[in-house]
Amino acid sequence: MKKSNLTELHEELGGIFLENNQSQIPNFYDNSENEVLHVRSSLGIVDLSGRGILTITGKDYLKLLQGMLTNDMVKLENGKGNHAIALTVKGRMLADMKAFKFPDFMLFDTEPGLQSVLAEHLNKFKLSYKADIKDTTNDYLHFHICGPKSNDFLESEFQISVSELNEYDSKEILINNAETFLIKINRTGETGVDLIIKSEEVSELFSNLLSKGEASSLKPFGIDALNTLRIEAGIPIYGIDMDDSTIPIEAGLWDALDFEKGCYIGQEVIARIKWRGRVNWHLTGFETTDNTAFSVGSKIFNGDKEIGRITSTTFSNTLDKYIALGYIRREFRDKGQEVLIKSEENSHLNATVCDLPFINNFN
DSSP states (O other), X not given: OEEOTXXXXXXXXXXXXXXXXXXXXXXXXXOHHHHHHHXXXXXXXXXXXXXXXXXXXXXXXXXXXXXXXXXXXXXXXXXXXXXXXXXXXXXXXXXXXXXEEETTEEEEEESTTHHHHHHHHHHHTOTTOOOEEEEOGGGOEEEEEESTTHHHHHHHHHOOXXXXXXXXXXEEEEETTEEEEEEEOOSSSBOEEEEEEEOSOHHHHHHHHHHHTGGGTEEEOOHXXXXXXXXXXXXXXXXXXXXXXXXXXTTTOGGGOOSSSOOOTTHHHHHHHHHHTOOSEEEEEEEEOXXXXXXXXXXEEETTEEEXXXXXXXXXXXXXXXXXXXXXXXXXXXXXXXXXXXXXTOOEEEEEEEOSOXXXXXX
């Protein structure tokens, strides 16, 4: 198992680890529920070293990407970014990513391991395009800072007003003299930024960030808390809430779709669905006030009719209830619809359909 260069420091901070994509990342430090509440009320930092980073350069890289991805790459200005998807010819999702444009190259942020899938897909169709596709995951540190105090902290330390940035906007800064990309991004429903840092001084850099943020109550949080925060924010992730059978519109990923850019792989299917005006399945939220947890994979029923499935679940101590993400037939997706959840163990749970997100303080 590959260890993060921050493993020893995380251990010193009390980190309890979770094996993820052949690397060790903290699942929690103190208590996941306390970490969630701290992020919602103050300021937190999470190590995202397990995530994938793909860098694409070359004379024709924009032409290649324009014909492969669902969003417009050509119109992106330096310092801007967007959400994009790589599709099969049948309009199903192969990879879900955040794309960031810098002078002479594009940087993609993906779920752990998905950078390899994306690289293989792009190389398959590269043909005569002059484009260099590299997995640069191990070249960078990757952190996320978020919470209601994030703007004050980042403005104080880096003289950047996050409130004046749009989502996916980036700034190139130096942290400990290390080249850093600061990117505004919503991972938790709180205002936050990614710090993608090219540096080998891992422990010193992370320790310095914690020291600088001490006055703002900056504390580390783990992947378990991040999962709860993103479910509360209604953010689906590939490999859990989406896979290679998912059509992006089913998952509500409208921000990743550009209907004016022209042809790309899978475009005909997406365009046909848009003009038809509907898909049969919709990702939505579910909540219950019963003192019983949802189970991932549980089936959703209306009477005796199976109408959906649960994909993600957590207890939200912010909302003081169990909540979940899942797919439901379009005719049952209205807010307030009462449904029955049946697990594989044949336990039953009464639940209600909710609009997403449950929580959104991102601005």
